[in-house]
Amino acid sequence: MRRLLPSISTAVLLQAIAMAILVFASCAYSLALARSTGSAPSLWIANGVLVGGLLRRPTRDWWLYLLFGFAGTVAAQLVLHVAPVVALGLAAAGALEVLLVSGAVRRRFPEIPRDVPYLSLGRVALASTLVACALSALLAALTVHIAQGTPLLVYAQTWYRAHVLGMVIVATLAWVVFTEKWRLFGKPARRWPFVRDMALIAGTTFAVFAQSRYPLLFLIYAPLLLAVFRHRFAGMIVGVALIAAITNIATALGSGPFNLILDGSRAEHALLAQVFLGVACLISLPLALILAERRQLEAKVRESELRYRILADYAGDLVMRIRPDGQRRYVSPSIKELLGWDAEEFSMPRPDLIHPVDRERVAEAVAELYRTGGSTITTYRIRHKEGHYVWFEALARLVPSPEGDGMMEIIYTGRNVTQRVIAEQALADSERRLRTITDNVPAVIAHVDASEHYTFVNAYVEHVSGADPRQMIGKTMREVRGEQIYGDLKGHIATALGGGMAMFEYEADYKGRHLCFQTNFVPDRDPEGCVRGFYALTTDITHIKDVEQELSRLARFDTLTGLANRRHFDERIATLLLQKYRQRSPLLLMMIDVDHFKRINDSWGHGVGDEVLKAVGRRIQACLRKNDLVARLGGDEFVALIEDVESSSIAEELARKIQTAMKREIAVGAVRVKMTLSIGVAFCQSVASADAFMRIADTALYEAKAAGRNTFRMAMHEPQQESVLASNGVRFR
Structure with a gap:
């Protein structure tokens, strides 16, 4: 060591110290976040940072970086009260992982120039990552198992997933950042579009994980793919890193769509976050590599044509x-x-x-x-x-x-x-690979030029609308979409061609189905910044709308009987009272209780009781008109709200009709039950409020129960008059 240290320059030593600080900070962050939320780290950052740094340094300096990185890892774990033996073992496993990945890439690519074959580099890096992370996971699991008795397979799986994701995302990001520095954001004139697209990715991801009610993870893929198309490899790397950071923090804090899993544990949420990030990498990384290689091939074609032009001239x-x-x-x-x-x-x-x-x-x-x-x-x-x-x-x-x-x-x-x-053949192969990726993205991706003609449409459009994408190329949006849909899209098209982004929803009928779509129009600008068309990304959100409608239905209807619930009844009676008050016309309200219903549950159980309530609801509904509202307020309490009743005699007739319908036994399997109802009828005009109306009916119901049940009482309330009670055709004042 003494012989080696004098040969180390001050600059290299300072860089190694800076690397150790980065490793310490990233280790402490990952461990502290996992410990504070009670879950395992879902993305290990430190090893990716160290690999990115090693690939930018000569191999002769690796030992120093590995030593300082090892020290930073151990220090971070000791600060967070990890046992010294365990900290040393885990740091050794991490160092092995870093060395294997860096060594494999350096062996295959002694130098990584700007025109490196990205597909070959990606294959080597991915294969070495999978192997190295498996070996380091085994070593780490053995260390923790021996020291603390933690199950070997459980710890190995957790380590492996977090380190593979960290290596794929962070190592690539670190290498690009260390290589490109400020060039990562493009030329000065092009940096604002890059920052804007990254802000779009971050904002969309934050919005998706800021709520836990709807499964909106698919929305993140649209701005990510757009960033890959527009900024190639840099857009993919920075975009995935932003998504990973927000996803991990939100998941650790217990926020986001993963909470839709009922009784899901933090470990399950962390696993879903890893799967989601893995899919994001799987979608964007091949596309970014192919686009980068395509750019190289296009450069080679231009270079070749220039070379042969010189040959022709000279x-x-x-x-x-x-x-x-x-x-x-x-x-x-x-x-x-x-x-x-x-x-x-x-x-x-x-x-x-x-x-x-x-x-x-x-x-x-x-x-x-x-x-x-x-x-x-x-x-x-x-x-x-x-x-x-x-x-x-x-x-x-x-x-x-x-x-x-x-x-x-x-x-x-x-x-x-x-x-x-x-x-050209290689470029055609690259285009076929690009087409294969876009055709298998579950969304319609299209490009429209400034004259509103389609220049590109992926194959998914055939799955949605049945249209042949090849027949769409060269046609205008008006010709393809038809006048009605084009009329809905025209304003958004103008916005996109004017340089603005448009996000909207619309509905259309395709293949005999009514579908709902969410569409993003993003302007396509040439190198001078002029709009030459726009990209369109359309996602089928029919299933989301169906879920919203079902949730709305469940919020307004009783799940047992299918009748309206208390909320629906309250809304309807408030509306009708206001309407009848203006028209000075009467309104009929029936409060209905099932007599001695508790005996049913006590004698035959709640299953039979539920079936009895369903039968009672059906019989009450059958006695009334389709537009009359029958609701279940809860338990064995029902209510009927009836309008356009001309006289109290009709109200009495309806009450008797309902009681007559209950004379038949209710059959539930082998059980035969005979039920009776107590009914309180309020026949009112210009009543002050819904509460007052219900109190009148409830008083009549109390009178019916006091009279021995299996009967009804009616209270008539008119302006400037007292209530009138009637039973079985006998009226009382």
């Missing part, structure tokens, strides 16, 4: 004059460099040099050129003198022979485009 293309019989009157000297043949060797027709797969196509192109004239461009393979095939792009034009013999000749200009074709 080295010369292959130029030939070809007679109708195939003889070549002229072959440029560049053929030696391009195909290895001498000009004299190539003067005679050589169809055998064309690749067998391309011969028929080239012959048809030549015949069509002689038949129609003009020019044609053909790409085909031709055999080099050394035996391999070279891709050529040939421009052939039919012109009169310069020899003046009336013959038509072909002027041929050909160039070697092998590298371009290979790059």
